[in-house]
């Protein structure tokens with residue numbers, strides 16, 4: 001899921017020209033292919049057999065004649081039930097059968113704190129409907145949602161399991177997410193206590209419902225919603241199709257971007273998510289994830305004589321400059337992605353990170369003033385250009401390189417310390433250990449690519465400055 005505020009929304013594009021507007025943002029962006037067909041078991045799912053007819057009766061319209069629900073290696077999934085051709089609309093779900101915060105019972109909404117977020121509101125709806133059992137108008141959907149024990153999001157990992165991934169930023173994100181859920185639950189409890197049927201809802205129930213929302217909801221122009229049936233589709237990171245929302249006709253739909261034979265599993269793309277996000281929000285990882293990324297934290301050391309001046313420079317720049325620079329505190333976090341070419345321009349190594357490194361390596365007030373003046377003369381962004389003195393530019397990047405080397409060593413140790421697979425391990429632990437391995441190896445790959453690029457950049461700087469000094473000596 002793309003978390004509200006903290007995660008960047010991206011417009012979704014479909015290879016098929018849609019006849020209507022794209023959604024602003026999808027919590028899950030649907031793309032599909034049969035890449036994983038080998039894993040798509042398509043065993044007949046008796047329980048789900050009645051699901052689509054039930055939803056179509058509720059919607060009073062046909063939703064899909066081309067897809068059926070089956071069981072896959074990753075739980076329920078949708079499979080082609082007939083030949084599908086590129087451009088076919090394979091499902092169309094009216095907004096009337098999507099679950100949005102508007103479905104919250106007015107009597108509960110009236111006593112809920114304003115601070116409760118949309119994810120929590122949807123989670124409460126799911127919990128209320130579950131408590132209603134068979135009398136719920138959503139009962140067939142509710143009983144398909146994941147239960148505690150089937151969920152592998154890191155919010156459900158034990159401390160021991162979490163320790164396997166303490167190198168990754170997802171560790172802290174998990175701690176933060178759990179704290180947020182606990183806070184929301186504490187705010188929800190007084191409202192639940194007003195209703196005898198709901199007061200037995202536990203934090204664990206709330207966490208499961210919260211996970212159902214983060215792993216299955218979309219965000220579109222109309223806000224956050226759960227889309228029954230569509231949310232049975234599993235993820236394939238290389239697929240291209242998406243769910244489209246037609247606000248005029250009030251339905252969401254998926255259009256085939258290729259042909260499918262009957263029985264093929266139809267997979268979609270949830271978005272360009274790194275394993276860290278897949279793990280936290282969806283409870284799974286992919287073995288080789290091209291979207292993996294690593295958080296790098298740099299700080300101005302307390303024993304740096306110029307610390308105050310560096311802070312001053314960062315803090316007293318105009319807000320525009322601060323935003324553009326991307327840092328305004330002694331310690332900052334930068335996201336790096338895999339650097340594709342060791343000799344390329346460093347795509348993946350954020351300019352802001354390199355700029356911070358240049359600032360950190362300044363060792364005179366004159367150098368700092370020069371940087372500030374240069375920033376003012378160009379676009380206001382600090383230290384974005386290579387330093388004129390190539391030895392200082394070298395030093396800044398060497399510092400980054402050694403920081404990344406240290407991180408690589410820590411990741412390497414973490415991977416080597418993963419418990420060795422053994423038959424005595426529970427299935428759950430074996431799976432989570434594998435997820436930890438996917439996550440750590442992906443992040444290590446990102447670090448290695450950055451390290452190669454930095455070493456190459458430093459080598460070029462060194463040879464250039466050597467050439468220059470040899471040339472100077474000759475004159």
Ligand SMILES: C[S@@+](CC[C@H](N)C(=O)[O-])C[C@H]1O[C@@H](n2cnc3c(N)ncnc32)[C@H](O)[C@@H]1O
Nearest residue numbers: 074075076215216231232233234235282283284
């Ligand atoms: C939107 S639901 C998809 C339907 C789900 N399989 C079900 O049984 O209802 C997302 C969940 O499906 C599973 N899933 C989807 N794609 C996966 C993949 N590529 N690998 C592993 N699990 C996947 C994860 O459990 C995830 O939380």
